Amino acid sequence: MSVTNLLDNWAAVRHFHPIDDKPHDPYKWAMAIDLDACIGCNACAVACYAENNLPVVGREKFQHGQVMHWMRIERYWNEDDREFPDQGAEFMPMMCQQCEAAPCETVCPVGATNHTQDGLNSQIYNRCIGSRYCSANCPYKVRYFNWYDYPTTDNVWPAEMNYQLNPDVTVRGKGVMEKCTFCVQRLRAAEVTAKGEGRIVREGEVQTACQQSCPTNAISFGNLVDPESRVHKQWKAQQVDLAKDEQEKDKQEGGSDLRGYRIFEDLRAYPSVMYLERVRESAV
């Protein structure tokens, strides 16, 4: 296979996710985040700490870049050197994009990170050997490595504080990689309940922790292949196709008047999170 051929037919060789002959069925978990609704308040990030047993690393380790926030709010300013940021800041909730053709998966020497049937990029902690290749290869830098054994580190979960830990989520030890799971523990619980009742998970039945706390409902989450789900409707209305690396609407001359986009789409990772561009009033 020549390099040219490989690049020309990239989609055919690189797609691990079920497409065409093997569609996502019955679930494909996906997200849409409205950057015009996001106010950058950090409620989602704190909710994630609470739900997923994320350690608070403290000032020194934070300085070393060892913070473990699976969900972070990135803040950007205008870059045109104006005196004041007179159209405000841009806030960007960033977490694992659950790529369909995840760059992290192919480089894992032990297959600790791989794709699930319902379209999640999963991380198997007890298979992980800590090579950190996945993090190096992640375009979004949303993978977090346990440089320390946080459960035994001073003042991370001292007595009583540990009672808050969520029993549905493992406390990770030293030497493993971790990241946003789309609150897989909630998804699995809902999927199992639904299966027992002979149906699929209904829209609104399961929420991620970040979505649940968001005061402006900027985050919607659900089953992309369920035509009833808000996420499905949003992706459709914004004409963003999961399996494309460039959307038809963006090929139009002058661009589109829709604001749905995915970050680094051209890298062909096929992320499962669609963002809606922030809007600013032109009249003021």
Place this chain on the structure above:
Amino acid sequence: MIDSEFDRRDFLKVLGWGGAAVALSGCGNTSIEDGKETVVSYVQAKDYVIPGVAVYFNSTCAQCDAGCSITGKIREGRVLKLEGNPESPINRGKLCGLGQASVQHHYNPDRVREPLLRKGDKGETISWEKAYGLINEKLAGVKGDEIAFLTGEMSGHQKVLLGNYMDSLGSGNHFVYEAVAPAVVRAANLKAYGVEMPRYRIDKAKVMLSFGADFLGTWVSPVHFAQQYAAFRKGVDGQRGVLIQAESKMTLTGANADRWLAVRPGTEGILALGIINALGIATGDVAELVKDYDKARVSRDTGVEPSHIDKIAAILRLRSPSLVLAGSAAEGYVHGMQNAEAINLLNHVLGNVGKTIEAPVSVPFPQLAPSKGSTASLKKLNDDLASGKYKVLFSIATNPVFTAPASYKFGDNMAKAGFKVAFAHYLDETALQADLVLPLDSEMEDWGTHVPEYLADAAQINIQQPLMERLHANTRGMGDILLALVKQRKPEEYKAFDDYYGFLRFAMLQNKNALGGAEKDDDNFWNDTLSNGIVKLSPASGALSAKADVGGIKLPAPKEADKQYPLRLIASVTSNLRDGRHTNQPWIQESPDPLTTIVWDSWVEIHPKKAAELGVVEGDIVKVTSRTGSISAQVYLFPGIHPEAVSIPIGRGHEAMGRYAKGYGVNPFSIMDAVFERETGELAMHETNVNIAKTGQRVIVVKDEGPVGGKQMGRRVAVSRSTDQVDLSKEV
């Protein structure tokens, strides 16, 4: 696992020890943690106790006074996570980061666990009986006038009980202190609308002009306003609401504005009058008032470009109704009241009163309504303490030694009271100065009712109930303590109540019919009340008595720069830290400030232009000196601040309060000048002038943004476009 500090047994318990560790809230069991109970499985567990399956109880968040309703997830007797209660019209199922973090208040390792009596520099553990006896003893022969109570905002039956106790002592000295309350705006609102806090209908407004009201981050009821804001942005027929924010230091709300205006500190009122002038629709007195405020002058005074004043006037004329807010940035000056009045005048001129400013909802039980906090009350208390007026001081869950400006010398004055009792969760700066420290239950262990100052669509009483049993055997609920104290005075009247729970239940059942329980028997009503966590009521009728009064408005010319102290200090309130009472919750410390992304430390925000002038760069430690004192902190170059101002957030710089708070950052209150708003006597928090000197030290700023400081390097990461390039009507 080798010997580790992480207790494996505890860990197993957390993981759900096969039904062993079942000790649910309200069941009256003693805790297995204190070793008093044998670990035996239930032969038959209660219906709702299924190991591994969570149960949910409703309660009320107590992290701030907004009164969001919460639902606690409880498993094996432990509260794990808080969600918003969808039934509350205030927060509709949502909860901010601060609210989420309150589990870390409950589980905080640094909570006070035993009553402590001062013995020199040490605290000696004593029993509750002895503590109560001591209070009784110290009150003997003391006149009611010589006893003072200091609390934060209080409402509900706890307030009633405190009132009863104070009556029994003959004391009328209740000081309600909130370091960051919108007290000046309340006074201005009372003049303009006839009520202190009307209902703001952000969701109905097409344009919002906010003068430093950080309603998305810190102001009044942020989670509620954030939801209204989401509706406002969606707009009607795809016409998105437009937000314009004018302030000297960018707040979280300012960071979300379509147009952010950097106004010279203190000139917010001038800008408001300038916009009225530019609107050209005012008549009579108002037109007379604003006639000198032409664009050129206003622009010169405020630093806002004339073209922006034109555009704002144009959009306000075009899109109605709009909503104009006066926030904390406008009120923090000697002329704060005039600023707020001038801003409120805009609502009258634009005809917003009655449209986006509605009559407040109030609860038809005035005795339960909140006593509203201010900073003027602390000033009064401080003056009284200085004159030696009080022999006994009760401080209930407040920390004035930390939040009073250093020039008050509050700690020294407090020492003049002979006997000081602090009801506290932590040994904070104030508790450390007390003679007797009484440990409080966390809000997740205690009973209570709350009526928030700002109610949304309906009148409601919020229920607070234990989400789990007491973690520490010797903490007590504030209600229980007050009941015990009032029993000392009036044993006959209160002998029917064993505990505060009994009192609360009795008081609620007494008003069962008025509380909507006429159809139910007592037990059903009470169970439903606890299950809902909210009692919804038909509101007491309220009305606005609006009048556009221009009488009081006399705005001073902008202050000339002080030669010795050329910069204005803005002690900013951030959404994470507020007044610093939650700084010891690690999630809060590690939650990056939304604008600077700094964690675990304080910083001095300086505009890059001013920084270049001063020759400082990011990470330089500078000494910030005011007439009152000086502090040193790291510099952060921040474009969202007026070059004549510098800003230091409040909330950090604790000298006590446990491992997560002590020693992180600096406290701007320690250099704040004691300057007051002229009409209300509130502390003017933006009237301190400072100068800045390099110390020669430099550190790496610990922050979440990368070293390049939030640049996208030409990639499409966070994308923005203007309204004329997007069709929002196609969206779902």
